[in-house]
Amino acid sequence: MITKTAWKNVWRNKVRSFVVIASVAVGIFAGTFSVAVMEGAIAQRLDDALNHEVAHIQITHAGFRANNDLTCLLEDAGEMAEKIRSLEEVEAVSYRLVVTGMANTASKSSGIIINGIDAEREKQVLGLDKILKKGSGSYLEKEASGNRAYIGEDLAKNLNIIRFTLTDAIVDSLMAKGVPAETAEKLQPLAGSRFRNEKSFRKKMESVFTREEQKKYGPLISEISRSFRKNARLALTFVDYHNYHTGGMFRINGLYDLTNNMFESTQVFVHYDDLARLTGIPPGQGHLIMVRLIDVDQTEPVTSQLKELFPGTEVMNWKQIQPDLAMMEGMARMMYGFFMVIILAALAFGIVNTMLMVVLERTKELGMLAAIGMNKKRVFRMILTESVFLSGVGGVFGMIISKIVISLTARQGINLSGYKEGFEAMGFTSHIYPHIGNDFFILVTILIILTGILAAIYPALKALKLDPADALRTE
Amino acid sequence: MKVLELKNVHKVYNTTQVEVHAVNSVTLDFDQGEFAAIVGPSGSGKTTLLNMIGGLDKPSQGQILVNGTDLTRLKSSELIDFRLYNIGFVFQSYNLIPVLTAKENVEFIMNLQKWPREKRDRRTRELLEAVGLADRMNSRPAQMSGGQQQRVAVARALASKPKFILADEPTANLDTRSTENLLDIMETLNKNENMTFIFATHDPRVMKKAHRVITLEDGKVIEDRKKQ
Ligand SMILES: Nc1ncnc2c1ncn2[C@@H]1O[C@H](COP(=O)(O)OP(=O)(O)O)[C@@H](O)[C@H]1O
Numbered sequence: 165m166i167t168k169t170a171w172k173n174v175w176r177n178k179v180r181s182f183v184v185i186a187s188v189a190v191g192i193f194a195g196t197f198s199v200a201v202m203e204g205a206i207a208q209r210l211d212d213a214l215n216h217e218v219a220h221i222q223i224t225h226a227g228f229r230a231n232n233d234l235t236c237l238l239e240d241a242g243e244m245a246e247k248i249r250s251l252e253e254v255e256a257v258s259y260r261l262v263v264t265g266m267a268n269t270a271s272k273s274s275g276i277i278i279n280g281i282d283a284e285r286e287k288q289v290l291g292l293d294k295i296l297k298k299g300s301g302s303y304l305e306k307e308a309s310g311n312r313a314y315i316g317e318d319l320a321k322n323l324n325i326i327r328f329t330l331t332d333a334i335v336d337s338l339m340a341k342g343v344p345a346e347t348a349e350k351l352q353p354l355a356g357s358r359f360r361n362e363k364s365f366r367k368k369m370e371s372v373f374t375r376e377e378q379k380k381y382g383p384l385i386s387e388i389s390r391s392f393r394k395n396a397r398l399a400l401t402f403v404d405y406h407n408y409h410t411g412g413m414f415r416i417n418g419l420y421d422l423t424n425n426m427f428e429s430t431q432v433f434v435h436y437d438d439l440a441r442l443t444g445i446p447p448g449q450g451h452l453i454m455v456r457l458i459d460v461d462q463t464e465p466v467t468s469q470l471k472e473l474f475p476g477t478e479v480m481n482w483k484q485i486q487p488d489l490a491m492m493e494g495m496a497r498m499m500y501g502f503f504m505v506i507i508l509a510a511l512a513f514g515i516v517n518t519m520l521m522v523v524l525e526r527t528k529e530l531g532m533l534a535a536i537g538m539n540k541k542r543v544f545r546m547i548l549t550e551s552v553f554l555s556g557v558g559g560v561f562g563m564i565i566s567k568i569v570i571s572l573t574a575r576q577g578i579n580l581s582g583y584k585e586g587f588e589a590m591g592f593t594s595h596i597y598p599h600i601g602n603d604f605f606i607l608v609t610i611l612i613i614l615t616g617i618l619a620a621i622y623p624a625l626k627a628l629k630l631d632p633a634d635a636l637r638t639e
Numbered sequence: 640m641k642v643l644e645l646k647n648v649h650k651v652y653n654t655t656q657v658e659v660h661a662v663n664s665v666t667l668d669f670d671q672g673e674f675a676a677i678v679g680p681s682g683s684g685k686t687t688l689l690n691m692i693g694g695l696d697k698p699s700q701g702q703i704l705v706n707g708t709d710l711t712r713l714k715s716s717e718l719i720d721f722r723l724y725n726i727g728f729v730f731q732s733y734n735l736i737p738v739l740t741a742k743e744n745v746e747f748i749m750n751l752q753k754w755p756r757e758k759r760d761r762r763t764r765e766l767l768e769a770v771g772l773a774d775r776m777n778s779r780p781a782q783m784s785g786g787q788q789q790r791v792a793v794a795r796a797l798a799s800k801p802k803f804i805l806a807d808e809p810t811a812n813l814d815t816r817s818t819e820n821l822l823d824i825m826e827t828l829n830k831n832e833n834m835t836f837i838f839a840t841h842d843p844r845v846m847k848k849a850h851r852v853i854t855l856e857d858g859k860v861i862e863d864r865k866k867q
């Protein structure tokens with residue numbers, strides 16, 4: 165009865181209730197959607213890191229990480245890998261040679277880390293073949309002859325291996341892709357020009373386009389105009405096992421594309437055999453063993469198991485290698501909760517205000533209820549219930565809208581390519597697929613109910629202070 | 640057995656400037672089944688007296704005994720329960736719950752008393768029929784006339800069979816036809832349910848119907864007349 169009356173009371177002042185409900189709905193939606201975007205970005209970052217960059221567990225010679233010394237080798241890396249592979253929690257294992265050096269083209273050079281990998285095994289451990297940039301060639305396959313390298317798109321840009329060419333055909337194709345004729349025509353005089361790097365290309369674009377055009381069509385035009393010289397040559401230099409300077413010419417087999425600029429511009433992959441031969445490291449040895457588990461939640465126990473199995477080596481899992489990611493994952497939930505609490509606290513003031521007006525308006529009615537024998541507990545409950553309905557209805561709408569908008573945007577993702585560089589510098593994708601777990605909605609529901617209750621306490625206490633005889637005398 | 644006894648009851652309001660002796664040394668008793676009106680000019684202390692009888696206000700001095708229980712000794716939480724189980728109120732401005740239907744308003748007190756549904760439904764129907772509103776069960780107060788609303792209020796007050804009904808100026812907002820109608824209904828209920836009614840009023844139409852008229856002036860009882 166009290167619940168029913170409270171529910172009906174919500175709709176007494178429809179406009180006022182609607183304003184409160186709408187503000188709660190908008191607040192919940194804004195908060196939930198922001199969290200979903202953050203969560204989507206973090207999930208993508210974790211996914212990239214675990215599946216394409218660091219795997220789950222790495223083993224090195226105890227001195228390797230500290231000294232970055234090429235001679236700190238795991239001499240029986242091959243056998244170790246075999247042993248680890250036999251553990252039931254393990255999905256795949258590979259071992260690598262890791263050598264720091266320089267990559268040089270005719271015009272540029274850049275400091276890099278060269279990974280000598282077993283191409284087939286690395287497919288299973290890190291799915292390196294899956295991050296191949298479309299149209300840029302292929303992953304390191306066995307068949308190709310000579311030294312082959314698989315490098316990041318960013319490194320290719322830095323080394324001027326990616327160029328920007330505007331041909332007539334490209335200008336024509338822009339219109340087919342939705343660029344207005346007047347914008348495309350501005351490029352006509354430039355047809356036939358080549359640019360050595362993105363910076364000079366963009367400068368030129370900026371000089372012919374308005375800022376809006378640049379913002380709207382710039383990314384598309386540079387995407388289409390970019391050309392990659394297949395089989396471009398790259399000189400890699402490094403020191404060998406005996407501390408002599410050495411190196412080799414490598415042909416670029418393909419480019420990979422990750423969201424992490426840092427990784428992309430430094431990590432170069434070549435065949436294990438090529439790097440072993442050039443550095444003079446005997447086969448079966450490695451600097452780094454990479455382990456991929458079937459279930460990432462088994463990371464901790466398997467880490468300790470491997471530590472016991474290989475004393476004297478350094479066993480580190482992804483949480484230790486990338487503490488920022490581990491922290492991000494651990495703190496994300498707390499941050500989201502905190503974020504929602506702040507939003508709801510702001511909304512609570514609106515509810516407090518509304519409920520105070522309710523109590524004031526219904527002074528006489530509350531006096532009557534007390535007179536006919538409704539006790540304080542029931543009056544308190546009625547006001548709290550009304551407030552919870554108010555916040556709850558708003559919350560339900562907010563969550564429904566969130567759910568719809570998140571599932572709609574998750575299909576295509578949200579493309580923030582305008583801020584691509586900023587995101588990628590931090591290792592995040594600019595193409596975000598918002599995502600949120602159902603447990604978040606449970607948390608939000610609890611918070612909404614709590615908000616409704618807390619916001620009603622002060623107004624309800626005011627209602628309890630009313631003297632029924634006085635209240636009944638009011639007009 | 641007296642349902643209600645007032646012994647030397649005083650009420651003094653201490654306002655900022657003056658002391659108002661709203662009720663002054665009132666001693667009265669009521670039997671089960673009375674149909675009594677407390678009358679007197681505006682400001683004579685009728686509402687104050689009724690509020691004290693109903694446990695909404697505490698006397699400054701004196702005793703109020705309901706079936707032998709002294710109201711002045713009850714704590715305020717006990718007073719609320721006392722009101723719920725013993726007193727039915729009818730107010731000048733009806734004071735129905737605007738969001739509830741006639742039926743729900745009548746049921747409200749039975750709900751607070753946790754009556755089972757079946758018993759509640761039967762009593763509600765019986766009362767709404769008695770006040771001639773069986774066909775308006777699902778109307779909201781705003782959809783009814785003042786007279787109809789006050790009849791719902793009477794039904795609500797009677798619903799849980801309290802010891803007595805206190806009605807403060809119940810006819811003040813009603814036209815003559817509605818007033819006569821309401822008074823007839825109350826008189827019938829008084830007879831059929833042997834329910835005690837105490838009115839505070841200065842409406843001559845009520846005085847005419849009342850079986851006992853108690854006249855107040857400046858908080859004092861100056862006349863207490865029982866009709867045959
Ligand atoms: N809460 C109060 N505070 C101070 N004075 C009051 C209060 N309630 C009533 N009075 C005074 O008590 C007297 C009696 O009032 P009331 O019982 O309302 O009379 P009636 O109902 O006969 O018109 C009046 O003088 C009124 O001003």
Ligand SMILES: [Mg+2]
Nearest residue numbers: 685686687807
């Ligand atoms: Mg009065």
